Amino acid sequence: MAKIRGSDHIEKEIVMAEQHTFDSSDERRREEEAEAAGPQYEEKNVHEVYEAIAEHFSRTRYKPWPIVERFLLSQPPGSIGLDIGCGNGKYLSVVGRQQGVFIIGSDRSPSLTTIASTSHQEHDAIVADTLSLPHPAASFDFAICIAVIHHFSTRERRVAAVGEVLGVLLRKPGGTEGELERGAGRALIYVWALEQKNSRRGWDEGGEQDVMVPWVLTTPKPAQSRKEKKKPRQQHGNRGVEDKSMEMTNEDVDATVVDASSQIVNPPDASADTEKPKEAEKNTPQTYLRYYHLYRQGELEEDVVTAGGKVVESGYEKDNWWAIIEPGV
Amino acid sequence: MKLLTLNFLTCAIKTCKSTPASFPLHPRDAELEIAETDLNLAFLKSILARLLWPELRTICSEFGLPTLPESRPEPADLVDPDSSEGEEESPSQTARDLHRVLLETCMREGKLVCGNCGHEYAVKEGVANFLLPAHLV
Numbered sequence: 001m002a003k004i005r006g007s008d009h010i011e012k013e014i015v016m017a018e019q020h021t022f023d024s025s026d027e028r029r030r031e032e033e034a035e036a037a038g039p040q041y042e043e044k045n046v047h048e049v050y051e052a053i054a055e056h057f058s059r060t061r062y063k064p065w066p067i068v069e070r071f072l073l074s075q076p077p078g079s080i081g082l083d084i085g086c087g088n089g090k091y092l093s094v095v096g097r098q099q100g101v102f103i104i105g106s107d108r109s110p111s112l113t114t115i116a117s118t119s120h121q122e123h124d125a126i127v128a129d130t131l132s133l134p135h136p137a138a139s140f141d142f143a144i145c146i147a148v149i150h151h152f153s154t155r156e157r158r159v160a161a162v163g164e165v166l167g168v169l170l171r172k173p174g175g176t177e178g179e180l181e182r183g184a185g186r187a188l189i190y191v192w193a194l195e196q197k198n199s200r201r202g203w204d205e206g207g208e209q210d211v212m213v214p215w216v217l218t219t220p221k222p223a224q225s226r227k228e229k230k231k232p233r234q235q236h237g238n239r240g241v242e243d244k245s246m247e248m249t250n251e252d253v254d255a256t257v258v259d260a261s262s263q264i265v266n267p268p269d270a271s272a273d274t275e276k277p278k279e280a281e282k283n284t285p286q287t288y289l290r291y292y293h294l295y296r297q298g299e300l301e302e303d304v305v306t307a308g309g310k311v312v313e314s315g316y317e318k319d320n321w322w323a324i325i326e327p328g329v
Numbered sequence: 330m331k332l333l334t335l336n337f338l339t340c341a342i343k344t345c346k347s348t349p350a351s352f353p354l355h356p357r358d359a360e361l362e363i364a365e366t367d368l369n370l371a372f373l374k375s376i377l378a379r380l381l382w383p384e385l386r387t388i389c390s391e392f393g394l395p396t397l398p399e400s401r402p403e404p405a406d407l408v409d410p411d412s413s414e415g416e417e418e419s420p421s422q423t424a425r426d427l428h429r430v431l432l433e434t435c436m437r438e439g440k441l442v443c444g445n446c447g448h449e450y451a452v453k454e455g456v457a458n459f460l461l462p463a464h465l466v
């Protein structure tokens with residue numbers, strides 16, 4: 001990503017793989033809460049968080065994943081596509097007019113959408129809800145929906161979201177005379193996997209699927225103490241391409257993870273504990289919790305079929321399940 | 330927001346989407362700006378077939394822009410006939426007009442109104458917002 005704005009924010013990473021203490025009554029409460037008020041639950045536990053962390057989040061999202069890149073590069077010239085849940089628009093830089101491709105990105109967060117639309121001027125970006133997309137049905141050659149569907153808090157809403165993605169795709173060979181004959185439109189969907197044996201998050205098969213994942217943000221004092229300057233964590237501010245640690249990962253490599261039913265997270269604040277109370281207060285990191293549904297193996301395909309779609313290809317890559325889908329007949 | 334994008338936008342309300350009156354959305358109090366960008370002839374040719382031409386003409390006339398030709402141009406119409414053979418094709422006036430309308434003319438401020446339900450979507454600083462109030466979802 002070429003345009004990275006400077007900022008005073010620094011990320012504080014918490015390396016602590018907290019064990020999930022799964023409590024079935026807490027979980028039932030969470031489910032009830034989510035089912036009774038899915039949109040409000042997600043407003044508080046997803047949308048408000050992204051809005052608050054938009055700028056910082058955006059600076060850590062710059063490297064496209066290979067399978068997404070491959071999917072985008074395989075679109076023939078003249079393809080019109082959607083990037084549903086485009087965030088800062090990192091995938092809008094993969095293809096452009098050179099490849100004859102035009103993409104409309106959409107995101108629920110106005111702040112992220114503004115970043116996307118100003119940094120990727122070959123395409124366009126709008127603020128929209130994935131469950132209420134403002135696009136005519138069956139109009140697009142392709143769509144990508146990366147790291148979005150796992151934020152919906154009930155299965156019904158996740159299936160509805162997949163259905164919304166399927167709904168915008170072209171249904172049959174179409175176009176006017178002389179045009180390259182097209183098949184149905186296809187979408188690539190990525191969701192976070194429950195099976196993450198090799199990540200530090202400590203999730204795996206059989207574990208809790210509904211979790212809260214913190215994003216920790218600190219705003220440093222104008223004049224930093226020497227102690228803070230020495231901290232290596234400031235590399236996040238403008239990571240160069242030489243840092244490979246972020247490029248394949250999905251989200252928040254070092255996040256503390258808590259069960260979605262837990263209410264409180266107390267991030268250990270190692271940098272502030274020796275400061276004078278007043279200064280420490282100023283520098284208190286803010287922890288934002290985002291809700292995720294972690295997909296178990298096969299679950300994404302089940303949701304696609306329930307939504308009336310067909311799975312063309314699917315797989316696992318770096319802590320994520322992905323599927324290329326098209327509308328069913 | 331580019332006018333090309335408007336060719337792919339309709340009302341976000343589910344019951345509206347299936348009605349013809351909801352597409353295209355109608356600009357109101359629109360402020361346009363021109364953001365110049367390089368013309369890519371191959372790109373224009375390749376997306377021609379994907380444009381909904383009568384709707385695009387409607388959008389242009391509602392913005393008070395010069396009228397587009399009545400029928401959709403063919404890819405060959407976008408090439409300057411004076412381009413000499415063997416050299417790189419140069420864009421015709423039609424191509425330049427189309428480039429200006431689709432990719433350089435941007436809606437900066439204003440509203441987009443659904444012709445079916447009358448709902449207004451705000452466009453601010455070039456970004457249209459299609460989030461619906463809870464009672465319309």
Ligand SMILES: [Zn+2]
Nearest residue numbers: 340345443446
């Ligand atoms: Zn409407």
